[in-house]
Amino acid sequence: MKIRLVRTVQRWVVNPVVRLLFASNINPLGLAILETRGRISGQPRRTPVGNGRSGDDFWIIAEHGWSAGYVRNIVQNNAVRVRLRIGWRYRWIDGVATVRPDDDPLARQRRIAAWHPLRAINAVNVRAMGADLLSVHIALSMPSKDRSHGVRTALRLDTVA
Numbered sequence: 001m002k003i004r005l006v007r008t009v010q011r012w013v014v015n016p017v018v019r020l021l022f023a024s025n026i027n028p029l030g031l032a033i034l035e036t037r038g039r040i041s042g043q044p045r046r047t048p049v050g051n052g053r054s055g056d057d058f059w060i061i062a063e064h065g066w067s068a069g070y071v072r073n074i075v076q077n078n079a080v081r082v083r084l085r086i087g088w089r090y091r092w093i094d095g096v097a098t099v100r101p102d103d104d105p106l107a108r109q110r111r112i113a114a115w116h117p118l119r120a121i122n123a124v125n126v127r128a129m130g131a132d133l134l135s136v137h138i139a140l141s142m143p144s145k146d147r148s149h150g151v152r153t154a155l156r157l158d159t160v161a
Helices: 002-023 069-076 105-113 117-129
Strands: 031-037 044-050 057-062 079-086 089-100 134-140
Touching: 002 031, 002 044, 031 069, 044 057, 044 069, 057 105, 069 089, 069 134, 079 134, 105 134
Parallel strands: none
Antiparallel strands: 031 044, 031 079, 057 134, 079 089, 089 134
């Protein structure tokens, strides 16, 4: 019953507002957008998730475990994209997702939220709304620093006289 109620509120109230904020380049409460491919339709599916980025790793704590739609999509096709703020801009970053049932989601969530207050707010929400927590790891394919920040490397040619 709890999962049905939470899913309904998130699907029809929370997620549309978060998507609208992201479309306006506003990042609400330390969130990110996860894009998976629908396991039946093959269409892109975008879901707001907690921003658990640490370097080239991205962690998600799925509130509804194996019954979460994006988790089932990942099991079918683990190629995903995550929309993150890199510098001053939001960018889509490709990644490979892995469901980690052997990982302790509460301990993982504490590590994610420990150093970021906005992530701590999301962690409280996940614990309150969640019924069956599950860890998901995404290995991000981050662009090189030179390309991601628009820095051009000048080639210096020394002439010999």
